[in-house]
Amino acid sequence: MSSRGRIASTWKYLFGDSAKAFGTLSLALLVLLAIVPARDYFREWLGFQKQYLRLISRRSDAASLGRRFQSGLQQVWLPEIGVVDRCTTCHVGLKEASLVDVKAQPFRPHPQTPHSLTEFGCVLCHRGQGTATTVEEAHSSTKSWEEPILPARYLESACGQCHLKLLTGTPRLNQGRRLLAQYGCVRCHTIKTPEGVTMTGADDPPSLEHIGEKTTREWIAAWLKNPQAYAGSATMPNFQLPDEDIRDISAFLIAQSTPYKTEKPLGAATAPSQDDAAVQQGSSLYGESFCASCHAMQNAAGILVGGNLGPELTRVGSKVKTDWLADWLRNPSVYDRDTAMPHYRLDSKQITLLLGFLGSKADSDFIGNTHLDTATPAQIEHGKTVVLERGCAACHEINGVKRPDNFAPELTLVGSRPLAKILFAPGVAHTLPDYIAAKIRQPRSFGNALKMPQFTLADQQVDALVTALLAQTGRAQTLPATLRVPARRPTDYHPAGRAGQLIEDMRCFSCHSINGRGGDMAPDLTWEGTSVRRAWLVDFLKNPNTLRPALIRRMPKFNVTDAEANTLADYIMTVYQTPEFDGDAIDASRFTATEVQSGKELFYGKYACQSCHIVDSKNDKGYIGPTLTQVGTRLSAAWMFHWLKNAQSLRPGTQEPVWKMNDEDARAITAFLAAQQGAPGRKAAP
Amino acid sequence: MMNRRMIPVAAATLIAISACTRHPGGAAGEKPKVFGAALISVSGEKQVGGVGGQLDQPLVVQVNDAQGAAVAGALVCFAGSRGVIVTPDHGITGSDGQFSANVSLGEASGHYQILVSTPVASGPSAQIRIDEIALGYQEMLGAKLNEIYCIRCHDSESTPERVSNHDNLNAKPHAFTEGSVLNAMSDADLVAITSHGGAALNKSAEMPPYGNMLTKSEIAALVAFMRAVADPPYPTQGVFYASN
Numbered sequence: 039m040s041s042r043g044r045i046a047s048t049w050k051y052l053f054g055d056s057a058k059a060f061g062t063l064s065l066a067l068l069v070l071l072a073i074v075p076a077r078d079y080f081r082e083w084l085g086f087q088k089q090y091l092r093l094i095s096r097r098s099d100a101a102s103l104g105r106r107f108q109s110g111l112q113q114v115w116l117p118e119i120g121v122v123d124r125c126t127t128c129h130v131g132l133k134e135a136s137l138v139d140v141k142a143q144p145f146r147p148h149p150q151t152p153h154s155l156t157e158f159g160c161v162l163c164h165r166g167q168g169t170a171t172t173v174e175e176a177h178s179s180t181k182s183w184e185e186p187i188l189p190a191r192y193l194e195s196a197c198g199q200c201h202l203k204l205l206t207g208t209p210r211l212n213q214g215r216r217l218l219a220q221y222g223c224v225r226c227h228t229i230k231t232p233e234g235v236t237m238t239g240a241d242d243p244p245s246l247e248h249i250g251e252k253t254t255r256e257w258i259a260a261w262l263k264n265p266q267a268y269a270g271s272a273t274m275p276n277f278q279l280p281d282e283d284i285r286d287i288s289a290f291l292i293a294q295s296t297p298y299k300t301e302k303p304l305g306a307a308t309a310p311s312q313d314d315a316a317v318q319q320g321s322s323l324y325g326e327s328f329c330a331s332c333h334a335m336q337n338a339a340g341i342l343v344g345g346n347l348g349p350e351l352t353r354v355g356s357k358v359k360t361d362w363l364a365d366w367l368r369n370p371s372v373y374d375r376d377t378a379m380p381h382y383r384l385d386s387k388q389i390t391l392l393l394g395f396l397g398s399k400a401d402s403d404f405i406g407n408t409h410l411d412t413a414t415p416a417q418i419e420h421g422k423t424v425v426l427e428r429g430c431a432a433c434h435e436i437n438g439v440k441r442p443d444n445f446a447p448e449l450t451l452v453g454s455r456p457l458a459k460i461l462f463a464p465g466v467a468h469t470l471p472d473y474i475a476a477k478i479r480q481p482r483s484f485g486n487a488l489k490m491p492q493f494t495l496a497d498q499q500v501d502a503l504v505t506a507l508l509a510q511t512g513r514a515q516t517l518p519a520t521l522r523v524p525a526r527r528p529t530d531y532h533p534a535g536r537a538g539q540l541i542e543d544m545r546c547f548s549c550h551s552i553n554g555r556g557g558d559m560a561p562d563l564t565w566e567g568t569s570v571r572r573a574w575l576v577d578f579l580k581n582p583n584t585l586r587p588a589l590i591r592r593m594p595k596f597n598v599t600d601a602e603a604n605t606l607a608d609y610i611m612t613v614y615q616t617p618e619f620d621g622d623a624i625d626a627s628r629f630t631a632t633e634v635q636s637g638k639e640l641f642y643g644k645y646a647c648q649s650c651h652i653v654d655s656k657n658d659k660g661y662i663g664p665t666l667t668q669v670g671t672r673l674s675a676a677w678m679f680h681w682l683k684n685a686q687s688l689r690p691g692t693q694e695p696v697w698k699m700n701d702e703d704a705r706a707i708t709a710f711l712a713a714q715q716g717a718p719g720r721k722a723a724p
Numbered sequence: 725m726m727n728r729r730m731i732p733v734a735a736a737t738l739i740a741i742s743a744c745t746r747h748p749g750g751a752a753g754e755k756p757k758v759f760g761a762a763l764i765s766v767s768g769e770k771q772v773g774g775v776g777g778q779l780d781q782p783l784v785v786q787v788n789d790a791q792g793a794a795v796a797g798a799l800v801c802f803a804g805s806r807g808v809i810v811t812p813d814h815g816i817t818g819s820d821g822q823f824s825a826n827v828s829l830g831e832a833s834g835h836y837q838i839l840v841s842t843p844v845a846s847g848p849s850a851q852i853r854i855d856e857i858a859l860g861y862q863e864m865l866g867a868k869l870n871e872i873y874c875i876r877c878h879d880s881e882s883t884p885e886r887v888s889n890h891d892n893l894n895a896k897p898h899a900f901t902e903g904s905v906l907n908a909m910s911d912a913d914l915v916a917i918t919s920h921g922g923a924a925l926n927k928s929a930e931m932p933p934y935g936n937m938l939t940k941s942e943i944a945a946l947v948a949f950m951r952a953v954a955d956p957p958y959p960t961q962g963v964f965y966a967s968n
Contacts, residue, residue, distance in 0.1 A: 138960050141806070141832060149833055149860040150948065152941065190776025190807075190831035193861075206872075207865030207945070210774060343884065497778050497826065646929040649877070649893055659892035662876050686937055693873070696936035 082172050083111070086128040090145055099136055106134070111171065114159040119517055121159035123168035125176065129160075162513070163196035164188055184457045184470075188508070191501055192471050195453065198509025200517060202231050202525035214506025216240075217499055221273050226432045226446035232514040233524060241273050245374060245435035250295030252362045252373070256408045258288040261357075266494050268357070268404060269350040271334060271342060275491035278482065283424045289413030290421025294437040298373050308386075310360065310393035320395025323388055331559070331591040332379070332548075335399065345591055347378060347548065347559070355400030363396060364389055371543070380545035383597040428489060446490065453511040474504045529554035537609030544596050552614070559591055562689055567614035568621035569677045569688075572607050579603040616688070624675035629709035637710025640703055647707075650693075653714055662693060668716030678708045757816075759845040760787035760795035763852045766822055770901075772867065772953055775858045776807070776831050782824040783810070783854060787817050787842050794821025804838040806830045808856075833860030835957055859952055866949025869942055870900065873934065895928030903954030914947045 053059040078084075087109055094103040112126040128144040131137045132155060137147045148155065153163075161168040165188040170176035177187045188196065194211040204212055218224055219240035229237045249258070260267070262284045265274040279287070310316070324330070329351075334344030336352040344350075358366075365372060367389045370379040384392070413421075422439070429445040430436060455470060462468055463484045466476040476483065478500050481490035495503070531553040533541045541547070547556035550563045566575075580603050582593040598606070615621065641647045650662035653669075669678070677688070682704040685694035699707070768783035787798040800823045802810035807830030817823045830836055836858060841851040859867055870878075878897045880890035890897060898905050906914070913925060919935030922928040934943065951958040 141834070146832060150862040150944070191774070191778070191828070193776065194774075206868045207861055209864065209868060210777065498780060501777060644923070644929060646932070649930040649932070650889065660889060661887070661892065662889050684936075695932040695934055697933070698936045 083127045086144055087130060090130045093140070093145060094131075097136075103131075103134060103136070114155065116157075116159055119158070119162065119521070120513070121162060121168060123159040123161055124171055125160040125166075125168065126155070127171060128173070161185075162199075163193065185454075186469060189471060192505045192508050195505045195508035198506065199232070199511055199514035200521045201523045202233060203523045204526075205523075210502045210505045211509065213499070214502035214504070217495075217503050218506055221275070221493060221495075222433055223449075223503075226429060228444060228448040228450065229510060230448075230450040231525065232517070232522060235525065235527070239433075241433075242376075242378065243274075243433035246291055246295070246430075247435050247437050248295055248298035248373065250292045251298055252359060253357050254359070254405075255288045255292045255410055255413075256405045257357050258291055259284050259410060260405045260408045262287060263408075268353055270336075270352075271346065271350045275493040277428055277491040279424070279428075283421075285410060286413075286417045286421035287424050287430075288410065288421070289418045290425060291436070293413065293418045293421075294439075296437060308390050310390050310397055312394055312398055316391065316394045317398045320391040320393070320398075323391050324395055326595070327382065327392075328592045328594040331594065345559075347557075351396065351399060353399060353401040353404055355397045356402070356404045358396075360393055360397065364393055367392055378545055378548040380548065380594070380596060381543045382594070385597075449507060450510055451512050451515070453508040454513065471504050471508060474507050475500055478503055526554075528556075531555040533609070533613070535609070537605050540598075540602055540606055544598075549591075549593075560593065562691075563610070563614060565614055565616040565688060567611045568616045568619070569674065570610075570672055571674060572611050574672045575607045575610060576600075576603045579606055618687075619676055619680055621674045621676050624679055624705075624708065626670065626675040626709075626712040629675075629712060633706050633709035634713050635710075637706035637708070640707050641710055644703070645697070645699075645707070653711075666711060666714055668714060670712040670714045671716060673711075675708050675712050678711050679704050682707055757797040758795055760798040760817075760821075760842050761790040761844060761850060762788045762792075763800070763840055763842050763850050764788060765840075765852060765854055768824070768827070769854050770857065770955065771827075772857045772859060773829055774864055775829060775833055775860055778826055778828045779856060783827050783838070783856075784822055784824040785840050785852070785854075786820070786822045787850075788821065796821055798842050801841050802838055803841070804836060806832070806836065808836045808838060810838060827856055829856060829858035833858050833863055833952065857953055859949070862945045862948045863952040864949075865942070866945035866947070866952075869938065869946055870949055873938070874900070874946070893928075893930050895922070895930055897931065900950045901953050901955045903956045903958060906950055907954055907956070907958050911947055914950065915943055918943050918946060 051058070052062045087107075091104070091107065094100050094107070097103065107130060110127075111124060112130075114121060114123045114126060116122075126132060129146075131140065131145040132148040134147050137145065140146055159168065160166070165185045167176050167185065191210075194208040197205055197208050198211045198215070201208070201211075215237075218229065218237060222239045222241045222243060223229075224237040225239045225241075225243075231237065261274075262277065262279060264276055265272040266276070330344035332345045332347035334342045334346060334350045334352075336350075337343050342350065342352075362373070367382065367384055369381050370377045371381060425431065425436060425439055426442075429442050431439040431441050432445045435441075452474065453470075457468060457470065457473075460470075460473055461484070462473060463476060466472055477490070478493065478495065481488055481492065532538060533552070541552075546552070546563070549557045549560040551558060552563045570578075579596075579598055580600070582595055641653070647653075648658040648660050650660040652658040652660060652665045653667060655665075655667055673681075681688055681694065682697055682699045684696050684698065685692050686696050697704075764786050766784040766786050768779070768781045771779045771781055773779045783802075785800060787795045787800060789795050794817075796817055796819045798817045798821070799814065800817060801814040802825055803813070804810050804827070807828075809828040810825045811828075812825055815823050815825070827838065834857075836856050838854045838856065839851060840854060841849045843849045876886060877889045877893060878899055880888050880896075880899070882888040900906070917925050917927065917931065918938075919933060921933035922931030924933070938946075951960075
């Protein structure tokens with residue numbers, strides 16, 4: 039039978055008469071109608087809900103789990119924050135703490151966090167497509183939806199959308215934000231927080247206006263070739279410049295350099311000696327001056343020891359000119375008005391010793407291979423062109439080169455940059471986090487002509503940076519302002535008068551905070567006047583001894599004169615007073631022997647203060663808190679009394695627990711401590 | 725119960741062995757020239773990190789021969805799963821007999837086991853299992869609070885940046901990893917001792933009260949952290965077995 043014949047006979051069989059046609063059409067309609075409920079029946083989420091019911095049926099608390107289970111499509115709808123999340127349709131056990139042993143998804147309970155599902159939904163933190171009801175659409179990126187689920191390694195970025203103040207539980211986000219400032223990312227890229235505040239750098243790149251006085255063209259060239267070869271901890275990235283560019287930039291930088299003062303550098307009074315004994319003496323002075331509080335050096339084992347407030351000094355002898363260093367040590371602010379380095383008031387002999395020691399910290403290999411011929415005007419001109427092209431002035435002040443505005447793309451909304459606008463380098467997975475990570479890790483893999491330099495970062499640092507950048511979402515800008523936890527911003531506090539000048543001159547703010555301005559390396563001094571006794575303060579300023587034996591970073595000796603110490607003490611005692619109570623309210627001379635004795639018992643017994651403090655240097659060993667052998671000469675009785683009641687309210691962040699001691703106990707322990715006057719003429723335990 | 729727990733381990737073993745036999749034919753220089761007899765963990769074990777993140781220190785293992793001497797040129801394979809990524813997942817030991825790899829943890833908090841294996845000249849390959857710990861938000865908050873308030877006394881190890889006060893105390897504080905002691909204490913007891921000090925549970929007053937300073941959720945976070953790092957593991961934490 040021909041095919042035409044077969045179609046004709048089938049047609050006849052199905053639609054031969056009106057009854058047949060009616061029956062066939064009804065059947066077809068019935069099948070069509072059945073598809074809809076069938077599709078519904080085979081929905082993925084329904085399968086998960088059935089699986090969940092089977093899972094809980096085997097558990098001892100099946101009845102209560104079953105009561106809380108709600109079948110059908112579930113939805114969290116929060117119009118205020120733009121959340122429509124149906125994730126709980128499949129993730130049915132999110133709120134069931136008793137399922138703690140269930141590790142398989144989608145039934146794993148949600149771990150404890152400060153925010154509840156009903157308040158914030160899911161996608162605000164995890165990304166993904168909240169309205170989707172299939173696994174694929176909800177979690178992966180599709181053409182129409184570009185936000186796949188955020189990998190857990192970057193999850194802290196979600197917190198950063200609202201939390202602009204430092205959050206203890208998000209170390210990766212905190213580190214990332216710190217790195218954005220520390221590595222100067224924000225000097226080329228504008229990044230505004232959701233509060234509208236532009237992030238600022240914390241790396242203090244030096245001005246190059248007088249660079250010729252400080253170092254040589256050879257050093258500049260070697261440094262440009264590879265900053266990390268000079269100092270492993272250097273934050274300056276490698277610009278991967280061709281040798282001609284390095285030659286010409288160094289020529290230009292020397293050519294544009296001007297003298298930083300009218301008179302010739304004073305230099306060292308006597309030539310620094312490099313013999314072992316002198317270097318050893320210089321090394322001791324370096325130690326005694328606590329230079330290591332801010333500067334790091336590699337020790338013999340190659341391990342970096344010291345702080346990172348100032349530059350690493352492992353090879354400083356290969357870098358700076360001796361005359362410049364002598365002037366710098368004499369008073370750093372003459373060369374750099376804004377430096378964090380204090381004015382140490384060193385005498386000529388001390389400067390010579392330090393010059394000898396720092397000069398010995400040289401590495402002949404570093405500059406060894408750099409040979410530069412005298413620069414031609416054409417080379418200098420080309421050097422300036424390269425400096426302009428590479429945006430050097432985004433970080434450094436350079437004579438005749440203006441700071442470029444918006445040198446690199448703004449990153450305020452990088453956390454929700456559409457994938458369609460991104461050009462991926464080969465081998466990079468097509469997700470936003472992978473793109474950002476690849477950009478940070480190897481910027482030039484996206485094209486050799488790109489200007490972004492190569493940073494030296496560990497994998498964890500890259501993760502942290504990606505986390506901080508992913509927090510810069512469009513959503514963060516549109517969330518209600520009431521959800522925002524604002525950043526603590528430094529104040530512009532400037533102490534007044536002669537004491538104010540001294541405080542600035544000695545750069546107290548580099549380590550101490552006062553009235554919301556300053557560093558966090560040393561205690562906050564906002565209420566120091568209420569806290570300490572004047573006589574002790576004057577002594578301490580002249581010769582700071584160590585209060586906390588276990589600390590590495592310590593207060594250096596600034597060699598202040600009696601007059602300077604008195605000026606500072608007068609100011610601190612008058613101005614830095616808490617409004618909460620009167621520092622003189624408790625007269626230490628009126629404590630009775632009974633009170634002292636009972637305080638001693640409380641100190642060693644009920645409160646076991648000796649766990650952390652030393653009063654009796656023979657028997658007590660605790661060294662978390664300051665040594666208290668002469669605390670009676672150091673602190674006012676009223677301060678101690680209030681400290682024992684609530685130290686956190688006096689100095690937020692202190693290690694001292696809040697005791698909420700009753701008045702009687704606090705008074706007795708204060709009496710005992712006030713009696714600790716130390717042996718006359720003896721210094722506190724080292 | 726034991727049997728059920730052994731299944732994934734056995735599966736992992738098979739996969740690891742097959743991985744170890746699959747790879748050598750690949751890239752040049754990866755063919756094992758030598759076989760060892762045993763594996764030891766050198767460093768990087770029992771590290772604590774955030775969920776999904778890479779651990780700070782690499783995982784370093786060493787292949788030894790029957791006499792306990794390091795074997796260079798032996799093949800080492802890692803198998804971790806449920807999101808644990810070991811890079812590279814296999815390789816040849818260096819001249820010191822060691823091989824190191826970076827570990828990224830899975831997305832859920834808990835213990836993760838990584839199976840390390842090396843082929844032996846004859847018979848089944850030598851294996852060790854290495855535990856790493858992933859912290860979720862709450863445990864991470866506890867870890868950070870621990871660094872601020874607790875570690876100076878509760879950890880007897882000193883670092884240049886942090887001198888331990890452990891040995892200066894009469895009653896020696898328990899390390900938070902000491903599961904043998906802390907697992908037996910209830911959450912309520914741990915919360916009580918942290919909030920009200922040692923004296924509250926008739927223990928040493930050298931442990932001060934933190935209840936006036938830390939919030940309830942912060943103290944709960946500290947307890948969650950203790951549970952997360954306990955060794956042996958706290959019962960409900962569970963272990964993710966290595967498998968593919």
